Amino acid sequence: MTGSQDGPANDLDQWLAGCGSHRQTQYLERERRVLSGNHAVEIQAGGQPLLNFSSNDYLGLASHPELVAALNNTARSNGVGSGASALVTGYREEHRLLEQELAEFLQREKVLLCSSGYLANLAVATSLVGKGDVIIQDRLCHASLIDAARLSEARFLRYAHADMAALQRQLELKKAGNTLVVSDGVFSMDGDTAPLTEMATLCEGYQAWLAVDDAHGIGVCGPGGRGSVAAAGLGSSQVPILTGTLGKALGCFGAFVAGSEALINHLVNEARSYIYTTAMPPALAAAARAALRRVIEDDWRREQLQGLIKHFRQGASRRGLILMASDSPIQPMVIGDSQTTLELASRLQRQGFLVVAIRPPTVRKGTARLRITLTAAHQPAQLDALLDAIATASSYV
Numbered sequence: 001m002t003g004s005q006d007g008p009a010n011d012l013d014q015w016l017a018g019c020g021s022h023r024q025t026q027y028l029e030r031e032r033r034v035l036s037g038n039h040a041v042e043i044q045a046g047g048q049p050l051l052n053f054s055s056n057d058y059l060g061l062a063s064h065p066e067l068v069a070a071l072n073n074t075a076r077s078n079g080v081g082s083g084a085s086a087l088v089t090g091y092r093e094e095h096r097l098l099e100q101e102l103a104e105f106l107q108r109e110k111v112l113l114c115s116s117g118y119l120a121n122l123a124v125a126t127s128l129v130g131k132g133d134v135i136i137q138d139r140l141c142h143a144s145l146i147d148a149a150r151l152s153e154a155r156f157l158r159y160a161h162a163d164m165a166a167l168q169r170q171l172e173l174k175k176a177g178n179t180l181v182v183s184d185g186v187f188s189m190d191g192d193t194a195p196l197t198e199m200a201t202l203c204e205g206y207q208a209w210l211a212v213d214d215a216h217g218i219g220v221c222g223p224g225g226r227g228s229v230a231a232a233g234l235g236s237s238q239v240p241i242l243t244g245t246l247g248k249a250l251g252c253f254g255a256f257v258a259g260s261e262a263l264i265n266h267l268v269n270e271a272r273s274y275i276y277t278t279a280m281p282p283a284l285a286a287a288a289r290a291a292l293r294r295v296i297e298d299d300w301r302r303e304q305l306q307g308l309i310k311h312f313r314q315g316a317s318r319r320g321l322i323l324m325a326s327d328s329p330i331q332p333m334v335i336g337d338s339q340t341t342l343e344l345a346s347r348l349q350r351q352g353f354l355v356v357a358i359r360p361p362t363v364r365k366g367t368a369r370l371r372i373t374l375t376a377a378h379q380p381a382q383l384d385a386l387l388d389a390i391a392t393a394s395s396y397v
């Protein structure tokens with residue numbers, strides 16, 4: 001007898017069915033949709049053409065021919081899998097070159113490639129703090145940073161979003177041991193930027209180490225696309241630990257930690273989420289090198305994106321739509337409850353717009369939202385069409 005045809009077959013299936021129906025009644029059930037074709041603004045889901053407003057491919061690089069060619073060529077010469085973890089036999093010349101080029105770009109001594117941003121954040125927290133230490137985070141930090149803090153076994157404190165007085169109070173609790181302060185650079189679900197200058201000053205005053213996860217800033221903001229830390233005029237002495245992902249503005253996959261030679265050497269030796277996982281395929285490193293060249297050379301992509309962000313916000317305000325305060329490509333519109341947010345998202349999808357409803361636990365209860373993301377590949381007319389559709393759909397829910 002199978003659980004799917006005749007009801008739950010055993011204890012486990014029964015328990016899972018209970019979890020599922022609880023999620024359903026709360027409008028928190030998640031489903032994946034299968035997309036086809038190139039990753040671009042115009043996509044297909046189940047045969048339906050849609051305009052994608054839920055991608056982190058901020059510079060429109062994911063399907064760029066130079067990235068595709070680099071991936072193909074390196075797969076031909078190096079194969080697909082890296083075959084082992086980096087410390088065994090998985091570390092290739094393409095990895096080394098990408099690390100070197102990222103370090104030059106970010107003006108840091110060294111970079112360590114990781115297989116994902118999630119793993120990069122685990123690497124930092126678990127190898128820098130532990131029992132007897134303290135880790136302090138903004139309450140809206142990304143889930144990977146929260147999990148990293150939990151795994152580190154350090155005392156975990158969180159302060160209200162961007163509240164520097166609260167951060168200071170927590171820093172004052174400092175006893176023996178090390179203190180690591182961690183924040184998103186650009187907040188993934190809100191789109192605003194952390195008060196990095198104030199954080200750096202506080203960390204300096206209290207001898208705490210500052211780590212910034214700039215997954216949504218690198219490539220997008222700051223001088224030459226060097227991210228929110230560079231935009232704040234901060235360097236390696238104020239922010240000694242910087243993580244970023246290759247899966248968003250760089251249109252690839254994988255991630256990195258940037259910092260001093262000593263930091264990277266420490267991670268190579270101590271970071272379990274780096275040591276005990278297969279190294280990223282070398283062809284992906286080659287694609288990321290091609291992406292980095294576009295990030296460095298194509299200022300026009302960032303300029304285009306900034307123009308679109310402005311256009312979108314002005315258009316929203318003209319239509320009386322309230323967006324969160326954000327000057328990043330992440331333009332959330334808080335709806336409140338999950339049911340209404342889902343209803344809005346499905347109305348938009350029926351009209352050809354893919355805007356994913358973001359619900360708890362990704363965001364706090366009562367703050368479910370449409371998280372609209374803009375990319376350099378959007379057209380102003382597509383933004384206007386989405387805004388019109390949101391204005392109309394909002395009047396029905």
Ligand SMILES: Cc1ncc(COP(=O)(O)O)c(C=O)c1O
Pocket residue numbers: 116117118119121142144184188213215216245246247254255
């Ligand atoms: C702030 C932040 N950090 C880390 C990650 C994880 O990066 P990756 O997708 O490379 O694991 C994400 C998103 O996925 C993110 O938004």
